[in-house]
Structure formats: C-alpha cells, structure tokens
Amino acid sequence: MKIHLSEIKEEGQDYKFTDQDTWLTQALSSLDESDTELNRLKPPVTTALKARPTAVNLNLCKIDGVVIARGDYGTELSLLCSRCAKLFTYGLKGKVYDLYTRNREFAGEKNGGVTGTAKSIHREEDENSPEITYLNQEWIDLSEVLTEQWVLQIPLQPLCKSDCKGICQNCGSDLNVGRCACAKIQTTNSFSVLKDFKGKRI
Ligand SMILES: [Zn+2]
Ligand SMILES: [Zn+2]
Incomplete structure (x- = not known):
C-alpha cells in the first residue's frame, strides 16, 4: 500500500485497515512461520492468505517535509514455539510512531543526529522520539512501515505458553x-x- 507524499497533508488523514485489505494480509502472511519445510519453501503469494482478526489505525500527516505516521495495530501471527516446535497464534499489538523524510539533513544522514527543524516537530514528545528515516522515493509504503514494526515485536524465541x-x-x-x-x-x-x-x- 503506497501513499504518495503529495497526498499527505499537514492536517493529516486517518486510515483504517483490516484483514480485508489484501496487501496487509500479504505482509502478515510473509511473517507467518510454517511447520513444514514444504510450506516454508513456497513463495508467500501462492500460499493461501490466512484470515485473522486485524485492526490497523494509522494517521499520516506531513509537517515541513517530515511525514509523521502514528497509530496502533492489533493482529495475529503464526509462530513456531521455540521449545515444542508447534505452531501457535501469537497476538501482535503495538503502537506506531515513525517519522520519514526526503530531506537527508533532517534524517540525520550528514551529522548523525536529529537536526533543528526535526527537533521542533516533536519537541512536545519525550526523549523517546523516534529517529527520522530517510525515504528513497516519493511515496511511503505502509506495508514496509508496518512490517518493520512487526519484525521488532516478534520474540527471538517464541513460546506457545510461558511454561511450555x-x-x-x-x-x-x-x-x-x-x-x-x-x-x-x-x-x-x-x-x-x-x-x-x-x-x-x-
Ligand atoms: Zn511450546
Ligand atoms: Zn523421550
């Protein structure tokens, strides 16, 4: 799901997605683990997309050339338990707060830090303000934005239950x-x- 930067306005816009949105289910399916090598080798496109309760709320706005993506998500992934190797449903929940820009200087690529303008954008936020990611193109790809978040949320050693x-x-x-x-x-x-x-x- 690509959104051209020119479509993103300062006043912002809300987006709501569910598992009815194929691109979203596709992105989730690509992270699903499978319990057979055969399935693992299949490219995700040919695998039947697994329906799952999914709610993604995003708000995109653009201030001084910096896109601010905020929102939250709740969905499920199929993961393999690191102890018993059984597939289980992992509840994935979290918040999105990301900044993107086409301006290399804002992205801190030159001096490795957040610069003046960028700081003023999120000065109301705490020190947990995210870094600004440099965009290589004139659009923002929501499936990339979300996949990045999800990958960080997946535990290194998933457990089907804490006492497996x-x-x-x-x-x-x-x-x-x-x-x-x-x-x-x-x-x-x-x-x-x-x-x-x-x-x-x-
Ligand atoms: Zn287990
Ligand atoms: Zn035994």
Whole structure:
C-alpha cells in the first residue's frame, strides 16, 4: 500500500485497515512461520492468505517535509514455539510512531543526529522520539512501515505458553502432553555410568 507524499497533508488523514485489505494480509502472511519445510519453501503469494482478526489505525500527516505516521495495530501471527516446535497464534499489538523524510539533513544522514527543524516537530514528545528515516522515493509504503514494526515485536524465541515443557531431546515426544519414558531411562543410565566410573577409579 503506497501513499504518495503529495497526498499527505499537514492536517493529516486517518486510515483504517483490516484483514480485508489484501496487501496487509500479504505482509502478515510473509511473517507467518510454517511447520513444514514444504510450506516454508513456497513463495508467500501462492500460499493461501490466512484470515485473522486485524485492526490497523494509522494517521499520516506531513509537517515541513517530515511525514509523521502514528497509530496502533492489533493482529495475529503464526509462530513456531521455540521449545515444542508447534505452531501457535501469537497476538501482535503495538503502537506506531515513525517519522520519514526526503530531506537527508533532517534524517540525520550528514551529522548523525536529529537536526533543528526535526527537533521542533516533536519537541512536545519525550526523549523517546523516534529517529527520522530517510525515504528513497516519493511515496511511503505502509506495508514496509508496518512490517518493520512487526519484525521488532516478534520474540527471538517464541513460546506457545510461558511454561511450555518442550519436546524430549531423545524421543521427540511432546512433554506438554505427558512424560515420556526417556527421563527414567536417562537417569538410570547416568547413574550406572557414574557407578562404573567410580568403580574404575577406586
Ligand atoms: Zn511450546
Ligand atoms: Zn523421550
């Protein structure tokens, strides 16, 4: 979803998107994880787009050549649990507050910092004000804006639940379902190994 910079006005405009917006569902689907290698290899376009409850609210305005994108989002991703390797639905929620400009100086590319004009734009904000991103083109791509946010929100080691017990390293059983027999066998083995070892040294 590309919005030309000339369409963005100082007074701003609200945009609302849902999973009825194909570009949005496409962007989300590209972040979905899959539990089979076959699906993983398929390009996202050919994979059926997964419907999901999605609400994205954005307001775009432009002040002194700086585009301010603000809003929030709530949606879902399919992620693989880092412990049990099962797919689960991960609730993705957050706020958007990004600044974009075609002006390299504002973007801090020259002196590596936020410059005067840029500062005055968000002087009412706290120190958490975002950096200004330089735009390479005359439009802003909302799917890029959102994907950037989402990627940061995805945990490095997603868990289907905080106390997921994972799978047995030995037999691959899902330990959330029940204990496998390995725990017992392993304990017995390590004890006997220890005994042997001690026996040799003594
Ligand atoms: Zn899990
Ligand atoms: Zn096991």
